[in-house]
Amino acid sequence: MASWLPIPKNSPFSLANIPFGIISTKSVSRVPAVAIGDYALNLSAFASSGGFAQLPAIQQHLDVFSQPTLNAFAALGRPVHRQVREYLQNVFRTETQFPEVLKDNAAAQKSALLPLLQVTNHVPMQIGDYTDFYAGLNHAYNIGVLFRGPDNALQPNYKHLPVGYHGRASSVVTSGTPLHRPHGQILANPAATPKVPTFSPCKRLDIELELAAFVSTPNDLGKPVPIEEAEDHIFGLVLMNDWSARDIQAWEYVPLGPFNAKNFGTTITPWVVLIDALEPFRTSGLEPGNRESLLPYLREKHAASAFDIALEVELTNKGGKPTTISKTNATNLLFSFPQMLTHHTIAGCNMNTGDLLGSGTISGTEPKTQGSLLEQTNGKNPLKLEDGSERLFLEDGDTVVLRGVAGSEGNYVGFGDCAGTILPAYPL
Amino acid sequence: MASWLPIPKNSPFSLANIPFGIISTKSVSRVPAVAIGDYALNLSAFASSGGFAQLPAIQQHLDVFSQPTLNAFAALGRPVHRQVREYLQNVFRTETQFPEVLKDNAAAQKSALLPLLQVTNHVPMQIGDYTDFYAGLNHAYNIGVLFRGPDNALQPNYKHLPVGYHGRASSVVTSGTPLHRPHGQILANPAATPKVPTFSPCKRLDIELELAAFVSTPNDLGKPVPIEEAEDHIFGLVLMNDWSARDIQAWEYVPLGPFNAKNFGTTITPWVVLIDALEPFRTSGLEPGNRESLLPYLREKHAASAFDIALEVELTNKGGKPTTISKTNATNLLFSFPQMLTHHTIAGCNMNTGDLLGSGTISGTEPKTQGSLLEQTNGKNPLKLEDGSERLFLEDGDTVVLRGVAGSEGNYVGFGDCAGTILPAYPL
Numbered sequence: 123m124a125s126w127l128p129i130p131k132n133s134p135f136s137l138a139n140i141p142f143g144i145i146s147t148k149s150v151s152r153v154p155a156v157a158i159g160d161y162a163l164n165l166s167a168f169a170s171s172g173g174f175a176q177l178p179a180i181q182q183h184l185d186v187f188s189q190p191t192l193n194a195f196a197a198l199g200r201p202v203h204r205q206v207r208e209y210l211q212n213v214f215r216t217e218t219q220f221p222e223v224l225k226d227n228a229a230a231q232k233s234a235l236l237p238l239l240q241v242t243n244h245v246p247m248q249i250g251d252y253t254d255f256y257a258g259l260n261h262a263y264n265i266g267v268l269f270r271g272p273d274n275a276l277q278p279n280y281k282h283l284p285v286g287y288h289g290r291a292s293s294v295v296t297s298g299t300p301l302h303r304p305h306g307q308i309l310a311n312p313a314a315t316p317k318v319p320t321f322s323p324c325k326r327l328d329i330e331l332e333l334a335a336f337v338s339t340p341n342d343l344g345k346p347v348p349i350e351e352a353e354d355h356i357f358g359l360v361l362m363n364d365w366s367a368r369d370i371q372a373w374e375y376v377p378l379g380p381f382n383a384k385n386f387g388t389t390i391t392p393w394v395v396l397i398d399a400l401e402p403f404r405t406s407g408l409e410p411g412n413r414e415s416l417l418p419y420l421r422e423k424h425a426a427s428a429f430d431i432a433l434e435v436e437l438t439n440k441g442g443k444p445t446t447i448s449k450t451n452a453t454n455l456l457f458s459f460p461q462m463l464t465h466h467t468i469a470g471c472n473m474n475t476g477d478l479l480g481s482g483t484i485s486g487t488e489p490k491t492q493g494s495l496l497e498q499t500n501g502k503n504p505l506k507l508e509d510g511s512e513r514l515f516l517e518d519g520d521t522v523v524l525r526g527v528a529g530s531e532g533n534y535v536g537f538g539d540c541a542g543t544i545l546p547a548y549p550l
Numbered sequence: 551m552a553s554w555l556p557i558p559k560n561s562p563f564s565l566a567n568i569p570f571g572i573i574s575t576k577s578v579s580r581v582p583a584v585a586i587g588d589y590a591l592n593l594s595a596f597a598s599s600g601g602f603a604q605l606p607a608i609q610q611h612l613d614v615f616s617q618p619t620l621n622a623f624a625a626l627g628r629p630v631h632r633q634v635r636e637y638l639q640n641v642f643r644t645e646t647q648f649p650e651v652l653k654d655n656a657a658a659q660k661s662a663l664l665p666l667l668q669v670t671n672h673v674p675m676q677i678g679d680y681t682d683f684y685a686g687l688n689h690a691y692n693i694g695v696l697f698r699g700p701d702n703a704l705q706p707n708y709k710h711l712p713v714g715y716h717g718r719a720s721s722v723v724t725s726g727t728p729l730h731r732p733h734g735q736i737l738a739n740p741a742a743t744p745k746v747p748t749f750s751p752c753k754r755l756d757i758e759l760e761l762a763a764f765v766s767t768p769n770d771l772g773k774p775v776p777i778e779e780a781e782d783h784i785f786g787l788v789l790m791n792d793w794s795a796r797d798i799q800a801w802e803y804v805p806l807g808p809f810n811a812k813n814f815g816t817t818i819t820p821w822v823v824l825i826d827a828l829e830p831f832r833t834s835g836l837e838p839g840n841r842e843s844l845l846p847y848l849r850e851k852h853a854a855s856a857f858d859i860a861l862e863v864e865l866t867n868k869g870g871k872p873t874t875i876s877k878t879n880a881t882n883l884l885f886s887f888p889q890m891l892t893h894h895t896i897a898g899c900n901m902n903t904g905d906l907l908g909s910g911t912i913s914g915t916e917p918k919t920q921g922s923l924l925e926q927t928n929g930k931n932p933l934k935l936e937d938g939s940e941r942l943f944l945e946d947g948d949t950v951v952l953r954g955v956a957g958s959e960g961n962y963v964g965f966g967d968c969a970g971t972i973l974p975a976y977p978l
Contacts (some may be wrong), residue, residue: 343814370897469811470815473720
């Protein structure tokens with residue numbers, strides 16, 4: 123697919139993608155947009171210029187493009203998302219059926235096409251609840267080995283259900299938002315008796331490389347979503363960095379799970395890549411989605427329940443050169459997002475439009491393929507950065523960028539940067 | 551304090567209380583209200599009739615009383631809540647300074663005073679995030695004994711920080727909402743190898759008796775709330791039943807904590823009792839709030855960090871007589887809500903108006919003072935109900951009512967009923 127709009131060959135936002143987000147500029151308050159090449163298409167301005175006049179499916183719902191979040195658009199459901207995306211692909215195609223809408227319409231281009239460098243991105247949805255799963259089997263195994271040894275690395279439940287926990291929605295931020303190093307209780311000497319914590323800034327600050335899914339259509343309290351319907355409740359995916367304070371976590375997490383170690387900030391990419399855009403990259407995960415070892419409520423129709431998305435983690439010392447510290451793939455998941463969503467609702471929990479589901483940390487099995495520093499260094503074996511410095515965990519001023527992309531040059535379906543910089547601990 | 555309005559002596563909503571909620575009727579959509587005796591005062595209608603003309607503090611903010619949640623009112627901050635409550639106490643007092651507002655104003659009474667029996671209650675706030683703590687020391691100890699024996703009942707962190715976890719906001723419902731028995735994965739025979747779960751409706755359905763606090767004013771991401779300011783971020787308290795599926799919980803909870811065992815429903819009372827209304831009942835909790843064993847960031851100015859609130863749990867077999875199965879007191883907490891809120895923010899987590907903080911299950915040390923069935927029966931020693939039937943856990947059709955009240959007859963500051971009935975599992 124070629125476009126009349128110049129799109130760099132390495133852009134994650136090729137014509138094959140068309141991800142949705144929320145943007146603002148100095149003169150435009152938050153509005154829905156799609157990213158294409160180096161531009162954002164302001165969908166509010168585009169709709170006002172009559173851009174959707176040729177698309178009957180959306181005529182009754184044009185108000186969704188004047189909302190400050192994508193929730194109203196997402197709630198319209200997957201058939202509408204699909205039609206809008208395919209229509210916009212048509213509009214941007216060299217041989218568009220609708221040249222008068224944008225290609226040959228200088229006024230519409232001027233009002234609606236904005237250089238990405240000039241827009242501010244925002245968390246794209248009003249997030250009601252955020253849940254983080256633990257479906258990265260290699261990560262769960264690696265962490266389990268560190269805590270319990272290789273024979274008991276995975277808990278007995280691990281392969282039967284997507285283990286997950288409720289996270290903190292309020293502190294989900296968009297790429298580029300700096301975060302203060304968290305303070306907290308830390309057990310400086312775990313071997314001492316009695317165990318008395320100290321109070322200090324986190325000394326083992328880590329990242330977690332994840333994918334995450336936004337929920338589109340809700341289900342009622344008490345009514346589970348069957349596995350065969352679950353994918354249609356998912357709007358699309360983003361990349362996510364689940365920043366983690368390992369020393370705070372180690373002290374606080376028994377018996378109810380991680381809390382302050384995770385709730386000081388979670389960074390996501392601002393552009394939601396629709397499941398339809400990822401469909402060509404569907405493939406098997408670590409085990410088939412229809413495996414017979416699963417209880418029937420979690421068994422998918424097809425084996426191919428993952429997406430082939432190349433992932434990487436880049437770490438940059440303040441003022442230094444970027445170092446790619448990890449490369450892996452989104453196939454390293456044991457459960458799919460539809461399985462996570464169905465499991466989440468099986469006891470009756472209601473999902474709302476805008477709810478966010480994290481995959482859990484995605485790690486491979488080889489060196490330099492892990493999605494967290496803890497797995498790479500075990501707090502003992504430092505990583506070497508390009509500028510010669512070393513890292514066990516993050517230092518103040520470090521910037522971490524996650525990237526993920528499917529497809530090939532000229533037709534990338536990618537997420538853009540998921541970036542965050544660590545500020546010194548907030549002075550108390 | 552006597553009122554010109556007839557208030558039953560045993561009403562939890564005496565003139566000393568004035569709790570805030572959200573009501574609707576057949577002809578009135580959701581509006582803020584206060585409960586007094588057997589009536590609700592519709593604050594939107596009251597404001598429209600000029601009821602607040604004598605209260606300068608609220609003049610610029612009367613729109614908060616036409617909102618469908620209490621969030622906008624709560625966000626005005628504690629000094630405003632205090633003035634509104636005291637003004638309304640004055641309006642209802644026999645010797646009111648403002649008889650023209652309601653006492654001698656038949657038209658205003660007709661438009662704004664509604665019998666409680668004719669109104670529908672709603673979840674009073676838009677809840678962004680819900681967090682459940684574990685500050686009921688006796689409960690934590692009792693559960694710890696069941697799982698690990700008396701020598702290791704409490705984890706090493708327990709007395710140093712308010713242990714908590716993120717809960718599910720979407721499924722918080724108001725008193726009276728029935729809930730389906732949840733389905734889930736259960737390990738029928740924990741001793742068997744390998745451990746293979748079955749899928750079934752929960753067989754060990756339980757309650758948890760808790761208090762919960764709503765957040766009024768927010769804090770920014772990255773900026774902790776100092777302990778001395780924390781109480782002013784709390785709007786007020788409700789009673790809460792944290793329904794728990796013990797068999798689902800036992801299988802799913804390692805290593806990240808409870809998930810589906812808790813997220814199918816959490817019931818709260820609809821009337822928010824302000825901290826100011828509870829102030830006369832302030833007393834010591836299980837340990838002083840300023841104890842030196844706490845890290846300084848959690849140390850309160852004063853020892854008295856709890857409230858003397860009598861609590862009870864009533865269980866009714868379908869069509870049977872109510873049985874009071876537990877009586878305890880809210881003093882059975884090791885940490886206060888200000889301590890929970892400060893700890894929640896210490897790593898930088900931002901709290902929003904409407905966030906809900908649960909105390910954890912409140913239990914005493916004597917028989918029939920525990921806040922959960924698991925503690926009372928251990929799944930082995932049945933409770934006897936008034937109608938002769940027995941319970942290890944809840945059966946379909948059972949209704950549980952939590953009640954809590956401070957003060958004495960004629961001046962009760964109470965929460966009203968926190969009620970819920972268990973429906974059969976939803977047919978899949």
